Amino acid sequence: MQAWQIRVRGQVQGVGFRPFVWQLAQARGLRGVVLNDAEGVLIRVAGDLGDFAAALRDQAPPLARVDAVEVAAAVFADLSEGFRIVASGGAGAETRVTPDAATCPACLAEIRGEGRRRGYAFTNCTHCGPRFTILEGLPYDRARTTMAPFAMCPACRAEYEDPADRRFHAQPIACPDCGPRLWLEAGGIEIAGEAIAIAAARLKAGEILAVKGLGGFHLACDAVNAEAVDRLRARKRRPAKPFALMAREGDLDRIVSVSPAALAALRDPAAPIVLMPGRGALPETVAPGVAELGVMLPSTPLHHLLLDAFGGVLVMTSGNLSGAPQVIGNAEARDTLSAFADAFLMHDRAIARRLDDSVVRADPPMVLRRARGQVPGTVPLPPGxxxxxxxxxxxxxxxxxxxxxxxxxxxxxxxxxxxxxxxxxxxxxxxxxxxxxxxxxxxxxxxxxxxxxxxxxxxxxxxxxxxxxxxxxxxxHHAHLAACLGENLWPRDGGKVAAIVLDGLGLGPEDTVWGGELLLGDYKGFERIAWLRPAPLIGGDRAQIEPWRNALVRLDAAGLSDLADRLFPEAPRDLARQIAAKAINAPLSSSAGRLFDAVAACLGLCPMRQSYEGEAAMRLESLAAETGPVLDLPCVDGAIDPAPLFQLLAAGERPDRVAYALHASLARAFAAQAAQLIDSGRAEAVALTGGCFQNSRIATMTRKCLADQRILTQCSIPAxxxxxxxxxxxxxxxxxxxx
CATH class of the missing domain: 3.30.420.360 (Nucleotidyltransferase; domain 5)
Incomplete structure (x- = not known):
């Protein structure tokens, strides 16, 4: 009988791959063994393979990511009758740890059903549940996770050891008899009763709760209750930054406009926060001044049960003081969050490492924050x-x-x-x-x-x-260029690209500060082709916080000093101008981010101070009209001059049309320069990268201007x-x- 050795590489451990192989082999009458080892999954099999090797890739479990299936003829003297799952080979790190995954449909049905896991907040299987957030060491097994203190009961043990069960070797397996427990506490005292029901009642009454999730604590309140949301803002010292929301799928259409792409992103096993246009159904205080809302579906049984009991939409923001990382420990939560939360929905499964919620946009697709559910997955490197x-x-x-x-x-x-x-x-x-x-x-x-x-x-x-x-x-900015090339698997010898790199700040050569660049380059090097005309950053880092500083220098450069004086009467303009003139703590910068701040300040959008990074630019994006003037910004010796945009202000153009003009004119100016590099044969494609391309307007407008060119963008790696x-x-x- 012909025998084969098959090596499967990729994300194939901790995802139910071995029982999947066992079931395939049983159905085909094959004999042999399957095991985990340092390189992935190893199969020794005898018999007529047929479509077996193809099925390993095409029918893999939901959380598996198969990079390669390598088949080689072999001779084995020890293959007994039947097909068996055998003990793992030596420990190693050539395969990858699976990210945490949102509750699968089967487990969700269980917690809503009549079985022994009805209402159990820690239900999981090989297709869902915690992975990276409970991992304490390799190889990945229960003894090296924060589930180690919970000894399996006989019923869970039987499921764990049965290859035909979806919980075969699911390391976080648990039930109410043997797993973590949930409780609600206030003032350090556990409150008797059913924790989920009590928590939902408190949320309905306008209280703020600290809720322990997978990668840390969240602070939750009723998203419809403006008073509760304002109280959370005051306690957290977060005056304006948008709050993330959690909602059941059936409640989405009421609060956001959901495209098919957004719905697919929401349903992804990572269960990320997805940015979508709001419908104006929630209080303005949820996301002041911005048109998009960040919404996620429940990602764990605990969240599903809480949303079911609450029956509405919750603010679900990171449990921390603004600027600090998310709290993960129970004692840490009591010490840190007691000033914010009226009560705590706690459990006794420890979190091994803090992971924020991932944030994505679906239209156009992009990852803004790569975190829970997306790490520690690997990405392939380009050819070469x-x-x-x-x-x-x-x-x-x-x-x-x-x-x-x-x-x-x-x-x-x-x-x-x-x-x-x-x-x-x-x-x-x-x-x-x-x-x-x-x-x-x-x-x-x-x-x-x-x-x-x-x-x-x-x-x-x-x-x-x-x-x-x-x-x-x-x-x-060379690193931004290379990251975009890498995500797109641009070959090492694939030629140079024209990279439009728009962001806040990055150190350039000879202590210059860059941020609005057109580079011609590849992995090995680059040439700076065009850039925003530089302006002083008055006060250095202060210019990132106080938009009026950027507006002042841009208005002065456009010959509109009188307008600057009228717009910012309370600002120390004379001192600022002296600092700029003497170049004392006022480095020249070509930052696109600071240009957005400047225009926003001129339009009255948080002119004196931003309360969070990107506030002015986000408000400006939301303000922009659907159409407006598109200006030809002059480019002299590589420097693109934004002065005509400020002339629009002096001419009394409507604020929403000025906001549109900034996005459209900046896109046209950089796209025109990039297209010249393509047309001249110096570049093979255009890469769009840098934090400003998280702005969907400028990303879409730039692509439209380059419609006839090959365009590289970033979808899975943050720009x-x-x-x-x-x-x-x-x-x-x-x-x-x-x-």
Missing amino acids: FETAPPVLACGGQMKAAICLIKNGQALLSQHLGELDEALTWEAFLQADADCAALFDHHPQAVAVDLHPDFRASRHGAARAGALGVPLIAVQH NDGGLALGQALVAVAKLESF
């Missing part, structure tokens, strides 16, 4: 990088994330946040250790941002020094600084002399 040496990339200061590459794959960590925050820094260090362990990673080079004072850059320099490996500093580390890693590999 198959033999790349292992590299660690440390990312940037804002929206921090790290990236490791090995064996033709990249592991991009979860969104970590702002590294100036102490707890975020701790999470960054844990992510560095986590990823190294998960990938069995020993870097031969370390890549960092060109800015030497970024905390991530200092960490990378220390790591490189301790390891005795090269440290490679990568210019910020903002959350994707920076991937680009750094690819640039570092391309620059290594040994490669």
Whole structure:
């Protein structure tokens, strides 16, 4: 009888792949064995394969991601009759850990049914439930998760050991008799009764609850109750940043306009927050000044049960003080969130690592924050990088994330946040250790941002020094360019692209500050072709917080100083102008983000101070009319001058049309320059990247202007600084002399 050895690589452990193989083999009358090992799943099988190998890929379990199925003829002397699942081979890190996954339909039916898991908040199986957030060590088994303290009861043990059961080797398996428990407490005292019912009643009464989820605590309140939402804002010191919402699928149409693409994104196993146009059904205080709402479906049985009992839409925002990372421990929650929450919906399953909710946009598709449900999955590297040496990339200061590459794959960590925050820094260090362990990673080079004072850059320099490996500093916008190329699997020798890179700030050569750039380049290098005409950042970092500073210098440059004086009478304009003239703590910057701030300030959108990053630009995007003037911005010696936009203000153009003009004119100006590079044969395609392309208006308008060109965009890797580390890693590999 012909025998075969089949190797399956990818996300194939902890997803029910072995019982899936067992069932396929049983149905085909094959004999042999299947096991997990360091490289994935290994199958030794005898008999007529037929479509067996194809079915391994085509019919794989929902959470599986099959990268390769390798089939080779073999001779085995020990294959007994039948087909068996056998003990795992040696531990290793060549396969990947599965991300957390939202409750599957079968488990949801169970908690709403009449069986032993009716109403049980920790129901899961191999197709859903916690993974990364409970993992404490490799290999992934119960003893190395935060489920270790919960001994399985006989009924759960029987399911766990039955290959025909969907809970076969589901490490978080539990039931009310043996698993985690849920309770509600207030003032440190557990309240007797059914926790979900009491929690729902308190939410209906206008209270704010701290709810323990998969990757941390949320703060929840009734989204229809404006007084409760305002109270949450006051307690959390979050005056204007939009709150995320959680709603059942049947309640979505009442609050947002749901496209087919948005519904598909909502239903993804990652259960991300999805940005969708609001219908105006909720109080303005939920998302002041912005047209989109961020909504997620319930992701765990606990959330499903809570939403069912509550019967409406909840604000579900991170349980933290604004700017700080999400709280994950029970004791930490009591200490930190007692000032915010009236009561706590708690459980006793520990969270191994904090993971924020992922955030995506469906139209056009893009990941804005890569976190719960999306990590620690890997992404393939482009052709030409198959033999790349292992590299660690440390990312940037804002929206921090790290990236490791090995064996033709990249592991991009979860969104970590702002590294100036102490707890975020701790999470960054844990992510560095986590990823190294998960990938069995020993870097031969370390890549960092060109800015030497970024905390991530200092960490990378220390790591490189301790390891005795090269440290490679990568210019910020070159890293954005490379990240876009990498996501699109642009070959290492695929030629140069015209990259429009629009974002807030990034250090350029010779201490310049960039942010509105057209680059011609590839993984190895770049040339700066065009840029926004630079303007001083008065007060340095203060210019990121106070939009009037950017408006002042842009109006002055456009010959509209009198208008600036009228618009900002309370601002210290004379002092600001002196600082700009003397270039004291006022570096020149080509930042597109600061240009958006400037126009927003002129239109009265949070002119004196932003309460959160991107507030002015988000409000400006929402204000923009559906049509308006499109200006030809002059480009002289590579510098694109936005002055005509400010002349519109002086001419008394309507604010919504000015907002439209900014988006459309900026898109046209950069697209025209990029198209020239394509037409001249210097570039093969156009790449759109940088945080400003999270703005759906400018992303859509730029693509429209380049409709006849090949366009590369970012969908699964954030175009903002959350994707920076991937680009750094690819640039570092391309620059290594040994490669």
